[in-house]
Amino acid sequence: MAKGILKVKAKASGDKTKVKLMAKHIMESGQRKDKKTGELIPAKFLQELKVMHGGKEVFAANLGTAVSKNPYFAFNFAGGAKGDELTMTWVENSGATSTETAKVK
Amino acid sequence: MSMNRRSVVKAIAAGGALVGASVLMPRIAMAAWTTKAFEAEDQATAMNELLGGAAEESAEVTLKAPDIAENGAVVPVTVRSSMAGVESMSIFVENNPNPLVAEFMIPAGTDADVSTRLRMGKTSKVTAVVKANGKLYSASKEVKVTIGGCGG
Numbered sequence: 001m002a003k004g005i006l007k008v009k010a011k012a013s014g015d016k017t018k019v020k021l022m023a024k025h026i027m028e029s030g031q032r033k034d035k036k037t038g039e040l041i042p043a044k045f046l047q048e049l050k051v052m053h054g055g056k057e058v059f060a061a062n063l064g065t066a067v068s069k070n071p072y073f074a075f076n077f078a079g080g081a082k083g084d085e086l087t088m089t090w091v092e093n094s095g096a097t098s099t100e101t102a103k104v105k
Numbered sequence: 106m107s108m109n110r111r112s113v114v115k116a117i118a119a120g121g122a123l124v125g126a127s128v129l130m131p132r133i134a135m136a137a138w139t140t141k142a143f144e145a146e147d148q149a150t151a152m153n154e155l156l157g158g159a160a161e162e163s164a165e166v167t168l169k170a171p172d173i174a175e176n177g178a179v180v181p182v183t184v185r186s187s188m189a190g191v192e193s194m195s196i197f198v199e200n201n202p203n204p205l206v207a208e209f210m211i212p213a214g215t216d217a218d219v220s221t222r223l224r225m226g227k228t229s230k231v232t233a234v235v236k237a238n239g240k241l242y243s244a245s246k247e248v249k250v251t252i253g254g255c256g257g
Contacts, residue, residue: 016216029224031202047138059219060210064143066201066224068179074220075209091138 006088008102010080017080017104019051019059021073023090029065046071048091053080080104148197148204152234155195155205160234160241163188168233168244177225177250184209184219184233184244191217191237200229225250 009020023046030043043065051059058077084104091097142155152159169183184194194217196206206223217235225231225248232245 027224031226056214057210057212058215059212062138062143062208062210064203064205064207066198066203066206068222068224072220072222073209075215076218077212077215079214 004100005098006090006100006102008086008088008100010086010102010104012080012082012084012104016076016078017053017084018076019074019086021049021051021088023049023071025070025092027065027067027069027071031065043093045093046090047093048089049073050089052087052089053077053084058086142208143205144203145205146203148199148232151197151203151205152195155208156193156234156236156241158241160232160243163235163242163244166233166235166242166244168231168246170231170246170248172247173249173251174225175251177227177252179222180225180231180248180250181220181222182231182233183221184217184235186217186235186237186242188217188235188237188242191235192239193236194219195234195236196221196223197232197234198223198225198229199232201226 005024007022011018025046026044028041028044030040032041034041045065046063049061050057059075082104086102086104087099089099139155142151145151145154165186165188167185174180182196184196191211193208193210195208197204198206207221209219211217228249230245231248232243234241234243
């Protein structure tokens with residue numbers, strides 16, 4: 001997988017940080033057929049996603065194939081200030097993994 | 106006593122290991138991806154594998170989803186709970202080939218309020234299960250799908 005699939009918008013407001021996260025990923029479910037060959041396209045999807053802030057886990061998700069293409073997640077966590085860094089780690093079912101960072105605005 | 110213990114140990118080492126692992130796994134390794142739960146083909150099995158039991162309906166769990174989803178490939182869903190001590194929130198779509206959609210871990214300090222988008226093959230009941238203080242609570246909603254998101 002190409003690097004940098006996550007698009008993150010994190011905004012500190014009051015004592016909370018609102019995070020909107022989108023991953024650019026096909027989330028192939030393994031249920032679709034290739035139109036030419038009639039064979040099933042193997043599943044390829046994100047399995048795990050973890051968001052850390054200042055060494056503390058603030059959000060984690062285990063995903064199945066029924067999460068839509070280009071998965072989107074929104075959540076809030078307490079704390080966080082402008083300029084803080086969020087560290088996101090994702091794992092694909094193929095075993096591919098990557099860690100990306102984003103700044104809180 | 107010693108013989109008894111030995112036989113117990115043996116039993117665990119042999120066939121019991123599998124059962125033991127599947128029962129203990131979700132509790133010990135909360136964040137681990139549980140293949141059994143995600144690949145289960147009916148909702149009750151998936152729920153059992155993931156959370157270790159069935160959930161009871163609760164008014165303190167809010168599931169926000171559209172009444173009619175025009176496109177089953179992208180159904181926006183929000184799960185919210187007013188309860189304290191929420192540990193995880195999971196989403197199930199009963200009529201999907203694999204009902205378990207996702208499980209979200211809610212560490213302390215994070216609001217029990219998560220939005221996401223999911224795929225639905227056809228009209229189905231969508232269930233959100235919230236685990237709070239070791240107990241399971243749920244809310245469901247029927248979502249009509251006019252164009253399915255699986256198959257293509």
